[in-house]
Amino acid sequence: xxxxxxxxxxxxxxxxxxxxxxxxxxxxxxxxxxxxxxxxxxxxxxxxxxxxxxxxxxxxxxxxxxxxxxxxxxxxxxxxxxxxxxxxxxxxxxxxxxxxxxxxxxxxxxxxxxxxxxxxxxxxxxxxxxxxxxxxxxxxxxxxxxxxxxxxxxxxxxxxxxxxxxxxxxxxxxxxxxxxxxxxxxxxxxxxxxxxxxxxxxxxxxxxxxxxxxxxxxxxxxxxxxxxxxxxxxxxxxxxxxxxxxxxxxxxxxxxxxxxxxxxxxxxxxxxxxxxxx
Amino acid sequence: xxxxxxxxxxxxxxxxxxxxxxxxxxxxxxxxxxxxxxxxxxxxxxxxxxxxxxxxxxxxxxxxxxxxxxxxxxxxxxxxxxxxxxxxxxxxxxxxxxxxxxxxxxxxxxxxxxxxxxxxxxxxxxxxxxxxxxxxxxxxxxxxxxxxxxxxxxxxxxxxxxxxxxxxxxxxxxxxxxxxxxxxxxxxxxxxxxxxxxxxxxxxxxxxxxxxxxxxxxxxxxxxxxxxxxxxxxxxxxxxxxxxxxxxxxxxxxxxxxxxxxxxxxxxxxxxxxxxxxxxxxxxxxxxxxxxxxxxxxxxxxxxxxxxxxxxxxxxxxxxxxxxxxxxxxxxxxxxxxxxxxxxxxxxxxxxxxxxxxxxxxxxxxxxxxxxxxxxxxxxxxxxxxxxxxxxxxxxxxxxxxxxxxxxxxxxxxxxxxxxxxxxxxxxxxxxxxxxxxxxxxxxxxxxxxxxxxxxxxxxxxxxxxxxxxxxxxxxxxxxxxxxxxxxxxxxxxxxxxxxxxxxxxxxxxxxxxxxxxxxxxxxxxxxxxxxxxxxxxxxxxxxxxxxxxxxxxxxxxxxxxxxxxxxxxxxxxxxxxxxxxxxxxxxxxxxxxxxxxxxxxxxxxxxxxxxxxxxxxxxxxxxxxxxxxxxxxxxxxxxxxxxxxx
Numbered sequence: 001x002x003x004x005x006x007x008x009x010x011x012x013x014x015x016x017x018x019x020x021x022x023x024x025x026x027x028x029x030x031x032x033x034x035x036x037x038x039x040x041x042x043x044x045x046x047x048x049x050x051x052x053x054x055x056x057x058x059x060x061x062x063x064x065x066x067x068x069x070x071x072x073x074x075x076x077x078x079x080x081x082x083x084x085x086x087x088x089x090x091x092x093x094x095x096x097x098x099x100x101x102x103x104x105x106x107x108x109x110x111x112x113x114x115x116x117x118x119x120x121x122x123x124x125x126x127x128x129x130x131x132x133x134x135x136x137x138x139x140x141x142x143x144x145x146x147x148x149x150x151x152x153x154x155x156x157x158x159x160x161x162x163x164x165x166x167x168x169x170x171x172x173x174x175x176x177x178x179x180x181x182x183x184x185x186x187x188x189x190x191x192x193x194x195x196x197x198x199x200x201x202x203x204x205x206x207x208x209x210x211x212x213x214x215x216x217x218x219x220x221x222x223x224x225x226x227x228x229x230x231x232x233x234x235x236x237x238x239x240x241x242x243x244x245x246x247x248x249x250x251x252x253x254x255x256x257x258x259x260x261x262x263x264x265x266x267x268x269x270x271x272x273x274x275x276x277x278x
Numbered sequence: 279x280x281x282x283x284x285x286x287x288x289x290x291x292x293x294x295x296x297x298x299x300x301x302x303x304x305x306x307x308x309x310x311x312x313x314x315x316x317x318x319x320x321x322x323x324x325x326x327x328x329x330x331x332x333x334x335x336x337x338x339x340x341x342x343x344x345x346x347x348x349x350x351x352x353x354x355x356x357x358x359x360x361x362x363x364x365x366x367x368x369x370x371x372x373x374x375x376x377x378x379x380x381x382x383x384x385x386x387x388x389x390x391x392x393x394x395x396x397x398x399x400x401x402x403x404x405x406x407x408x409x410x411x412x413x414x415x416x417x418x419x420x421x422x423x424x425x426x427x428x429x430x431x432x433x434x435x436x437x438x439x440x441x442x443x444x445x446x447x448x449x450x451x452x453x454x455x456x457x458x459x460x461x462x463x464x465x466x467x468x469x470x471x472x473x474x475x476x477x478x479x480x481x482x483x484x485x486x487x488x489x490x491x492x493x494x495x496x497x498x499x500x501x502x503x504x505x506x507x508x509x510x511x512x513x514x515x516x517x518x519x520x521x522x523x524x525x526x527x528x529x530x531x532x533x534x535x536x537x538x539x540x541x542x543x544x545x546x547x548x549x550x551x552x553x554x555x556x557x558x559x560x561x562x563x564x565x566x567x568x569x570x571x572x573x574x575x576x577x578x579x580x581x582x583x584x585x586x587x588x589x590x591x592x593x594x595x596x597x598x599x600x601x602x603x604x605x606x607x608x609x610x611x612x613x614x615x616x617x618x619x620x621x622x623x624x625x626x627x628x629x630x631x632x633x634x635x636x637x638x639x640x641x642x643x644x645x646x647x648x649x650x651x652x653x654x655x656x657x658x659x660x661x662x663x664x665x666x667x668x669x670x671x672x673x674x675x676x677x678x679x680x681x682x683x684x685x686x687x688x689x690x691x692x693x694x695x696x697x698x699x700x701x702x703x704x705x706x707x708x709x710x711x712x713x714x715x716x717x718x719x720x721x722x723x724x725x726x727x728x729x730x731x732x733x734x735x736x737x738x739x740x741x742x743x744x745x746x747x748x749x750x751x752x753x754x755x756x757x758x759x760x761x762x763x764x765x766x767x768x769x770x771x772x773x774x775x776x777x778x779x780x781x782x783x784x785x786x787x788x789x790x791x792x793x794x795x796x797x798x799x800x801x802x803x804x805x806x807x808x809x810x811x812x813x814x815x816x817x818x819x820x821x822x823x824x825x826x827x828x829x830x831x832x833x834x835x836x837x838x839x840x841x842x843x844x845x846x847x848x849x850x851x852x853x854x855x856x857x858x859x860x861x862x863x864x865x866x867x868x869x870x871x872x873x874x875x876x877x878x879x880x881x882x883x884x885x886x887x888x889x890x891x892x893x894x895x896x897x898x899x900x901x902x903x904x905x906x907x908x909x910x911x912x913x914x915x916x917x918x919x920x921x922x923x924x925x
Contacts, residue, residue, distance in 0.1 A: 048308070048348050053356050053380050089655050103475065105482050108533040108543040109595040112607035117650055118706050119658050119696045131308065131346060133359065147732060149746045149776035153794030153827050156847045158330035158877055158903070162370045162392055175595055175609060192392070192414060194438045195463040195492060199523070199556050201583045201619045203638050205670060205683075208615075222825060222851035222875050224329075224396065229800070231871055234821040234855050237802050238768055262454060264446045270521055270558035271581045271623070273636075273675045276449045278494050278519060 028069030035063045035070065048131045066096060066128060090121035097122040109175045120147075125172070140164040151219050160220030163192075169218075189218070200268030204275060206239065207267050232258040309345035309360075310891075312922035313338070322912030325397040326903065330877075332369035332393045334916075340365040341920065356380045369393035384422040391415050394442075412442030412461070428476070432484070434469040446496065448517070451576075451626060453503045453510040453568055459496040459517075465489070471529075482531040487524065487552060494519040503569070510574065512566040519560045526552020527589065539599040547591040554587035562625055576627040585619030585636075605650040613642040619674075636674030643667045648692060660694030660708075689713055690726075702738075707731040726752045740782035748774045772798035791830040798823045823853035823873070841895075842884045851875040874906035883918075891924040 036043035043063065046052055052062060064070055066085060073082035085093050094116060101107050110116055125143055126135050136143055144166045145152035154160060163169070169188050189212045190197040196207075206214050215235060216226045223230035236259045260266050263275045271277055318336045320327045343362040349355065358377035364370050371391040378384035396410040418436035425431065440463035448455040471484035496517040503510030531545040560581040566574040594610040617638040624631035648662035666688035673680050690712035697705040712726040728750045735743040751771040778792040800821040829847040836842065853873035878901070885895030899916040 048306070048346075050348075050357070053348055091652065102535075103480050103533070105473065105480075105531065105533075108480070108531070109541070109597070111541055111597040111605065112595060112609070112648065117607075117648065117658075117660055117694065119652075119698070131348075133346075133361070146742065146744060146778075146780075147734070149744050149778050149792060150748060150774050150794055150796075153776060153792065153829065156827065156829050156879075157849055158879070162332070192390075192416060192438075194465040194490070195440050195461065197465070197488075197490070197525070199525070199554060199585055199587050199617050201556065201558065201585050201621055201636050202675065203617065205638075205672070208638065209640055209642075209668065209670060222849070222873075229798075229821050229823070229855075230853070230873055231855055233857075234800065234802075234819055237819045238770070238800065261456065264444075270556065270583050270585075271519075271560060271621075271625070272449070273679070277446050278492075278521075 028071040029064050030070045030074050031064075032062045034074055039063075042129055045129055045131065049128065049135055051128055051135070065100075085123055088121075090119040090124075093121040093123055097126075106171050106173045110173050112175050113173055114175075115172050141166050154217065154220030157220040157222060159222065159224070159226060161218060161226070188212075196267045198268050201270045202273045202275065203268045204266055232260060306349070307345060307347045308925060309343070310922060310924040311343045311345075312341040312920055314341040314918050314920045315339075317917045318914065319916075320901075320912055320914035322903075322914075323910045324912060326905070326910045327901070327912045327914060328395045329397045330903070333395050334369055335367070337367050339368055341922075354379060378422075381424050381427070383424065385420070387417075387419045389415070389417045410442075410444060410458075412440060412444065415439045428474060430473040432469065432471045432473070434467070436465075436467040436469075438465040438467075439463070446494070448496075448515070450512070450515075450564060450566075451568065451574055453566075453574065455498075455501050455503050455510070455512055455515075457496060457498050457501060457515070459494055462493045462495075464491050478535055480531075480533040482529070482533075484529045485526070485551065486529075487526045489524050490522065492519075492521040494521075501566075509569040509571075510567065512564060512574075514563075514565045516564070517560065517562045519558065521556060521558045523554075523556040523585075524552065525549070525554045525587075527554075528552070541595075541597040543593075543595045545591075545593040547589075547593075549587065549589045554589060556583065556585040556619070558583040558585075560625070563627075576625075579625040579627040580631075581621065581623040581625055583619055583621040585617060587615065587617045589613075589615045603652050607648045607650065609644075609646045611642065611644045613640075615640050621674075634674045637672055639669075639671045641669050646692075656698050658694075658696035660692065660696075662692035662694075664688075664690040664692060664712075666690075702736045703734070704736075705731070705733045726750070740788075742780045744776070744778045744780075746774075746776040748772075768800070768802040770798070770800045772796065786835040787833070789830065789832040792828070794825075794827045794829075796823075796825040798825075817858050818856075820856045820858075821853065822855075823851065825852075826850045839887055840884065841887065842882075844883075845879075845881045847877070847879045849875075849877045872906050874904075876902075876904045878902040881916075885920065893920075893922050893924070895920045 032043060032046075046062060051065075066083070068083035070082050073079070085096065088096070094110070098107065098110060102110070125137055127137050128135055130137070132139060141152065141155055141164055148166075166172075198208075212218065215228060217223070217228050218226060221227060227235055229235040265272065265275045265278045267275075269275045269278055315338050316334075316336055318334065340362060341364075343360065345358075345360045347358040349357075355377055356379045359375070361372070361374040363372050365373070369392070371389075373389040374387070376384070376386040392414045394410070394412045394414070416436065416438045418434065420432065420434040422433075423431040440461065442461070443458045444461040446457055446459050448457055466489045467486055469484055469486040471482070474481040474483075494517065496515070496519075498512060498515045501512040501515065503512075526549060527547060528550045529545065529547040531543065533541075533543045535541050558581070560579075562579040562581075563577055564575065564579075568574045590613070592610075592612045594608075596608040596610075598606045600606060617636075619636045620633065621636065622631050622633050644664065644666045646662060646664035648660055651659045651661075653659075668688070669682070669684045671682045690710055692708070692710050694708040695706070697703075708728075708730045710726070710728040712728075729748070731745075731747045733745040737743075749772075752769070754768040774794070774796040776792065776794040778790060780788070780790040782788040798821070800819075802819045803817075827847065827849040829849075831846070832842075832844045834842050851873065855871045855873065857869040879899070881897055881899040883895060883897030885893050887893045896917065896919045899918070901912070901914040901916070903913065904911050
């Protein structure tokens with residue numbers, strides 16, 4: 001074949017091209033030590049971040065991985081001559097971050113995640129210079145509260161979900177923002193509420209199909225059990241009004257009751273198709 | 279008690295040694311630890327306080343501990359991180375440990391404990407229906423190994439324990455009894471798998487085995503029935519139930535960028551290699567009297583059930599960057615879950631058992647497409663369309679409840695816009711407008727509108743204003759299954775508005791003020807069976823609820839030593855639930871219940887910082903709860919003393 005006959009010509013050319021490409025990739029980079037000469041405080045802080053660990057500490061391009069080659073900036077001292085992610089659009093910032101992070105499983109479909117579609121930059125939540133867990137700007141649900149104020153106010157109620165970290169249930173990088181799949185095994189909620197996983201011989205269809213949030217205001221609620229309505233009968237009537245309410249349910253004695261006072265196994269039962277007992 | 283002593287001793291040890299561990303220069307140890315003593319004083323209905331705050335009480339606690347250690351090329355470890363909170367007796371405890379070495383391994387351990395207390399008060403009076411006092415403990419450990427740059431191996435184990443009491447209703451020969459019962463649950467999950475990179479393609483494989491056991495061992499004596507004047511009595515009751523089974527699932531995911539503009543992810547999850555099963559066994563013995571005074575007795579009652587399930591889930595996400603300004607995103611999901619079981623039951627020990635075959639098959643198919651267009655940097659536009667088709671087929675649920683549902687078409691239009699015309703303003707709005715040809719259940723609405731708007735103003739670096747608005751309306755028109763020619767209507771609508779203002783004044787003070795309001799109204803057509811089983815009296819169930827909340831905080835520093843903070847929240851919930859019938863002649867069913875709740879939660883704190891990061895301080899917290907049912911009111915004071923170290 002032509003290529004085999006000329007391999008002694010082609011191979012050196014290929015090697016030269018690769019070497020040239022490698023050399024050009026390094027062009028204009030000055031290394032962290034040079035950055036530290038002026039930006040000592042932030043360089044020191046960066047050295048304590050997970051990014052520093054990920055870069056293996058000895059890689060010279062720690063700062064310049066995000067800020068780009070700094071040679072011109074160093075030579076002329078002009079802040080305009082180095083990339084400032086804060087000046088980039090959300091899409092540009094995210095593209096830059098995804099260069100390294102796109103192969104993490106939770107980031108596979110990041111491009112169509114709710115946050116990406118809404119032009120929220122990675123740096124809205126993550127600050128590459130801080131040492132906090134996952135380099136998050138703030139901890140726990142405080143991180144999400146600025147944008148999700150209504151949800152934050154629900155968490156302030158006395159009866160609210162005890163978990164302080166939104167990411168226990170939500171993955172902000174995914175297309176389906178709940179951390180695990182609701183439909184498959186109701187996994188998001190039953191991850192902790194595992195006694196409600198089932199399978200049940202008699203499954204409450206709304207739990208099986210529509211999920212826990214149909215009846216529960218999961219972030220926080222003035223109502224007991226984080227239910228959407230109280231008294232509970234009103235909640236249940238939304239599905240069970242004209243449909244299935246035999247005679248005794250109209251007796252005033254029961255109008256004041258919670259339906260689950262009798263239908264205690266409302267999430268699913270293995271002995272009662274009316275969910276009266278487990 | 280011993281656990282508390284251990285935690286406190288560990289904390290004291292940590293307080294004394296961490297300064298020596300903290301290092302200057304790259305890496306090193308940093309974090310904080312805080313010990314506290316809390317004194318809780320509640321006046322009024324303390325059971326209601328316990329219900330609201332899950333029994334937060336007095337005592338010494340490890341409030342928080344956070345230690346983050348990074349060290350370059352130090353041998354066996356690169357990083358270690360420990361976070362703990364609430365240890366020593368708080369309702370919510372958490373411990374998280376993670377350590378590893380880059381490109382070698384990552385080991386993590388998590389433990390959480392959650393207490394739940396509910397006192398099932400009636401809406402009138404303060405009858406203690408029962409106490410539901412439960413605790414969940416979840417521990418998991420995960421090991422990730424990186425034998426090469428392209429391979430990650432994963433091993434995980436999780437153990438979940440639920441213990442405490444629950445509340446069950448017992449239907450014993452048509453006599454109803456309400457009993458507290460211990461419910462002990464154990465669930466274990468074992469997962470193995472790996473992440474593999476082959477060129478530009480990523481593969482993720484996991485196999486999980488879940489094993490669970492639920493135990494309901496319910497005994498009672500001298501339990502009164504809850505209907506017909508409590509004439510029925512159980513003198514002895516012994517119910518033993520053991521539900522156990524397994525759910526094994528396999529997941530496989532492929533992520534493949536097809537060139538620089540196309541990104542494809544396909545995931546499959548299902549019970550392909552294992553089992554999804556349940557085996558339930560109940561034995562029951564009881565003695566008592568029924569409402570007529572006749573003996574109520576059965577011996578060797580039983581129930582047995584077996585269930586098998588199959589699940590398949592396929593997901594696909596495709597993103598195409600048509601041009602730099604235009605992306606097209608597609609999501610596809612196909613889900614099937616088939617559950618089939620048999621039950622054999624003779625709970626009253628009559629010697630004649632009844633058998634039933636139960637089937638519960640559910641499928642879902644959904645496809646959505648979104649076009650995201652950014653003509654200029656300041657504007658992003660989104661237009662999308664979503665189709666959902668759901669079906670449920672079930673048997674074994676008795677009579678009319680065996681209906682099969684088919685949602686046919688659920689079509690939703692999606693619109694969105696992001697505006698950033700200037701640096702200090704950002705607006706994001708989404709509108710969804712959906713229609714369902716035939717509702718799946720009443721909560722799957724025939725028509726659904728959903729508008730959400732968020733706006734952020736940052737006129738200065740030290741100032742931020744956030745606005746949030748939500749408006750939704752869902753309307754069902756579902757067939758009445760007892761009269762398929764007629765329909766009933768359900769309407770649920772609401773709005774919520776939130777506004778917050780954050781400001782930093784100099785280096786010493788920052789504060790936030792927030793208002794959040796929510797209005798919800800539901801109006802559902804109801805048919806009351808005032809004349810017995812299939813007699814009808816039509817009417818309405820109306821629920822009207824307004825929630826208002828004011829909250830905020832102030833953080834301030836006085837000099838370099840003193841730091842103070844104030845946090846407050848005042849919430850009011852005002853609702854009414856009305857059931858009205860239109861019987862002729864009147865009166866028919868009329869029932870109206872008012873729901874009012876007001877909670878004020880105010881906390882003021884002050885800390886003093888010494889050289890070297892040590893600090894001491896305290897806080898005063900005031901709670902004031904008022905209920906429409908005044909018997910449930912309580913107020914309280916919580917005084918907390920703190921000492922800690924930042925390193």
